[in-house]
Amino acid sequence: MTVVFADRMEFLRASEIREILKITQRPEVISFAGGLPAPELFPVEEMKCVALKVLEESGKQALQYSTTEGFEPLRKQIEVRLNKKFKVDVKYTNILITSGSQQALDLTGKLFLNPQDIVLCESPTYLAAISAFKAYKPNFIEVPTDDDGMIIGELEKILQTTVNIKFIYIIPDFQNPTGRTWSLDRRRQFIEVINQYEIPVIEDNAYGELRFEGEVLPAIKSFDSKGLVIFVSTFSKTFCPGLRIGWIAADTQFIEKYVLLKQAADLHTSSISQREISRYIELYDFEAHIKMLAEVYKGRRDAVVTAMQKFFPQNVRFTYPQGGLFTWVELPRHVSAKALLERCLKQNVAFVPGDSFFPNGRIENTFRLNYSNMPEERIYEGIRRLSKEIENY
């Protein structure tokens, strides 16, 4: 049989997380493994109203083919919200609606990457970004990070000595998987270096609006004087993921290429879903909705942190996220998070071992905890069981 797949297929493997998630669908499992928003907070009643309105007012257009760029009123709403919230200066004509921010990442790989090109990213970084880029066969260089973000000295060393870097992928706000946020200083230092080397930056802001406390920090893009920053975000965490609506905001030289790629990839994003979100933002208080989400998630963040402080052994470190859905745990160097997971699954507790978040692998003693998708008591009980297994290990 002469079926021969493309070379890239060697690099794509079924995600380990996906396998873990299958196990954790049993209701008795306390799962910190997923990255799901809390479904009880979805605006189901408002969506009913909005879905009816869209079909009544513009059913034919909402069900018809539409432009690749996206629904213009929604792009204008995104323009206003972005500029206000993150101090950027983006025009709606430079915004492309995508099928979730995942598609923005896939199109980014497609736009920039020849095989063996270099992608720079934080170490660790979002695993589905790794999968998206891997399909284009790049090499990854992981830039060391600390609690304030990417370590600029390390970044500079890499930039000085490496050719063929196509872009730098970063998540400066409530990062997946660590929950960390880049400091203002670090943002400024970063863009200085970027401007010097003139490397495109993908700023993934999926979680930025879910801030529990402190000041909203300006996006990296707000300092972008050379138009190098491609800003990617989504309604999946602030509204609901099932609609699959994300976006890219970038300079014209980039956006016009993204539009071509998007057109070849799936013509356009769901007309009706775009109109529904747009009408929702028009009719309801979206900011109040996001504030409500942040309050609930803050309670859950507090629960997970309090429980970790109480139960975890002294030599286990963890991050204190000021927003978003995740915290990151570092075990003593000799402990394998995968082996720990096997033990925990027997106690009906699950999490994601950290090594999937390092594109070049090999870091065994970390794991990610998601706290957005269960009530506080359950979080508490889960951390109690988890701690016991760490101690038994």
Add this chain to the structure above:
Amino acid sequence: MTVVFADRMEFLRASEIREILKITQRPEVISFAGGLPAPELFPVEEMKCVALKVLEESGKQALQYSTTEGFEPLRKQIEVRLNKKFKVDVKYTNILITSGSQQALDLTGKLFLNPQDIVLCESPTYLAAISAFKAYKPNFIEVPTDDDGMIIGELEKILQTTVNIKFIYIIPDFQNPTGRTWSLDRRRQFIEVINQYEIPVIEDNAYGELRFEGEVLPAIKSFDSKGLVIFVSTFSKTFCPGLRIGWIAADTQFIEKYVLLKQAADLHTSSISQREISRYIELYDFEAHIKMLAEVYKGRRDAVVTAMQKFFPQNVRFTYPQGGLFTWVELPRHVSAKALLERCLKQNVAFVPGDSFFPNGRIENTFRLNYSNMPEERIYEGIRRLSKEIENY
């Protein structure tokens, strides 16, 4: 500035059709250029009912992340419909829901193609398939076709003399752009050759259900004894395109790879839209809806054919489609369809010149007419004006 795009970007150009379509949005233009279904036939009222039901019954799940493979009940409904209608034998576990069939084509390029690999296709073929595949930098070989489909002798000659053919892309039913349908004999001869050479086949059935007269022919996949045929289709033509729901039905060796690629590309297709279509099929008579569409489009096909018979000069040939949305016109050899279009646009009539449908270009004297998206009087008037310009040319 060190922004360097991937090599593939050299091959992607803004579609000419897209530029034509922009012009044709003026209401005074009679446009045969698009490929849009008739929006007045969309089941808007039914969609209102279905949208409410889905949100009432399963709002949280409909708005949450869901599996990459797609909504299981919908996949089961597709299984039943496919097997019954096109005599195939597909299990729902071998069906992947995609964001329109366009995404199925993109993922196909991604699955099979290294640069310079060979794609075989009908000559002419669907231009958005050409764009989707081009992003993976293949070479195309066009197989000559006649009114009965691909000419098997020509196909065999190519198969005998060409290495590195990764797949054959075909649209056997009411092809875009020609409106032609492969005869039963041709289907059988084709699969015999395929089985001998063991080359994967992408059977694009986007239009197959929109038959105006005659017997439904079994899909090429129904003869597929070696599991080589990857069957691709969509709800865009039978239901509505704005929801962006298509699918791939194929053997496990293919589907499991497509699932990996889909996951990296956009995680999954809209949860809510999948549930809406599924509930629609459950609650309403989908077959009656499709029958109604076919009746209306048949009237429009009759109008375009009657007008062409009446007005076109003797030396202009055209196809007689038994279904679908398009007919294909062949002008005398020396006439340029692009030059004709320029003249026609001045008379507020538009169509798509044929050369975009030939991946290797250079055929100037053909064009595509779409008849699904306007009433019969307008079709008649459009063809009258068009004929005048052909005569003036």
